[in-house]
Amino acid sequence: MPISQLVDQTIAAIGPLDTDAIAAATARQGMLTKPPGSLGRLETLSVQLAGILGQPIPQITGKAVIVAAGDHGVAAEGVSAYPAAVTPQMVFNFLAGGAAINVLARQAGADIVVIDAGVAVDLAPQPGLTIAKVGYGAGNIARGPAMTRDDAIRCLEVGITAANGRADAGANLIAGGDMGIGNTTPSAAVTAAVTGADVAAVTGRGTGVDDAALAAKIATIRRALEVNRPDGADGLDVLIKVGGYEIGALAGVMLGAAARRCAVIVDGFISGAAALIAWRLCPAVAERMIAAHRSVEPGHNVALRAMGLTPLLDLEMRLGEGTGAALAMPIIEAAARCLAEMATFAEAGVSDRDDG
Numbered sequence: 279m280p281i282s283q284l285v286d287q288t289i290a291a292i293g294p295l296d297t298d299a300i301a302a303a304t305a306r307q308g309m310l311t312k313p314p315g316s317l318g319r320l321e322t323l324s325v326q327l328a329g330i331l332g333q334p335i336p337q338i339t340g341k342a343v344i345v346a347a348g349d350h351g352v353a354a355e356g357v358s359a360y361p362a363a364v365t366p367q368m369v370f371n372f373l374a375g376g377a378a379i380n381v382l383a384r385q386a387g388a389d390i391v392v393i394d395a396g397v398a399v400d401l402a403p404q405p406g407l408t409i410a411k412v413g414y415g416a417g418n419i420a421r422g423p424a425m426t427r428d429d430a431i432r433c434l435e436v437g438i439t440a441a442n443g444r445a446d447a448g449a450n451l452i453a454g455g456d457m458g459i460g461n462t463t464p465s466a467a468v469t470a471a472v473t474g475a476d477v478a479a480v481t482g483r484g485t486g487v488d489d490a491a492l493a494a495k496i497a498t499i500r501r502a503l504e505v506n507r508p509d510g511a512d513g514l515d516v517l518i519k520v521g522g523y524e525i526g527a528l529a530g531v532m533l534g535a536a537a538r539r540c541a542v543i544v545d546g547f548i549s550g551a552a553a554l555i556a557w558r559l560c561p562a563v564a565e566r567m568i569a570a571h572r573s574v575e576p577g578h579n580v581a582l583r584a585m586g587l588t589p590l591l592d593l594e595m596r597l598g599e600g601t602g603a604a605l606a607m608p609i610i611e612a613a614a615r616c617l618a619e620m621a622t623f624a625e626a627g628v629s630d631r632d633d634g
Contacts, residue, residue, distance in 0.1 A: 299332050311626050336614045451607060464521055465522075480581075
């Protein structure tokens with residue numbers, strides 16, 4: 279059934295990859311001064327970028343990390359080692375430039391956009407902050423749904439609007455980052471609901487809870503799925519039942535970026551849960567996704583496998599914020615630049631291989 283005009287139009291705009299650009303990029307890879315396949319995933323990545331951007335020789339014109347923040351009622355169940363007050367505190371840290379994502383985005387040459395999608399307190403307007411609050415923290419999923427249908431649609435629209443803004447500003451490499459105390463719990467619930475995996479197989483320690491708290495967290499997620507019974511084939515229903523405001527906003531970012539022919543970088547576990555929602559809403563979006571890294575959170579690998587994504591990095595990270603995505607940006611850009619800037623055998627006057 280229709281969702282909303284903006285969401286429906288966005289999904290309708292996500293078509294298949296550009297096969298002509300893919301063919302041209304593949305042919306050029308075969309002419310570059312190297313043995314075929316010797317640059318490994320940089321080669322396949324450059325060809326994917328060609329298809330995503332619709333350019334035989336893809337050019338990265340701008341990079342952005344859109345960080346969405348939101349609180350979660352389920353934090354009251356003791357699923358995090360940190361208090362909910364940390365969410366707004368970290369938002370201010372992002373805006374002051376002091377968080378890990380600020381450091382890594384600066385290194386990558388990426389802009390940062392911070393969105394208040396559902397922080398539980400009012401944040402004062404300031405440069406760099408988009409206040410698009412859908413609600414004051416998602417509902418406690420252990421006791422009922424995370425949000426209403428209207429809330430879920432609004433989350434998607436917030437993310438789509440943010441992606442459109444960055445695309446309008448020239449970015450064609452867009453990542454989503456997250457901040458929300460307790461958000462590995464809804465992310466595990468989303469992952470279990472969509473993939474059908476057992477809750478224990480997709481639930482990790484999040485902020486670093488001990489064994490007893492981990493067992494309680496698993497029980498809380500099982501209860502959330504029993505109480506809400508989300509339809510794993512319906513991305514919107516999963517978001518309504520067991521998602522979160524920032525998770526929904528990130529799903530919207532991914533849909534919006536894909537519709538604008540931008541490459542979508544999937545960060546860690548929360549970003550992966552958002553990607554699952556976007557994928558259920560529009561399966562074609564997975565072709566436009568690049569998995570930045572493999573999180574230590576076990577559910578992340580389950581999510582990536584379900585979507586057929588292989589991460590570029592494995593650095594034993596589990597911070598979120600878009601940090602893994604920012605680290606992957608130079609690698610992605612390197613793939614495009616090798617395709618564009620390496621000489622062909624003919625240009626360099628180098629003899630090609632003799633296949634007899």
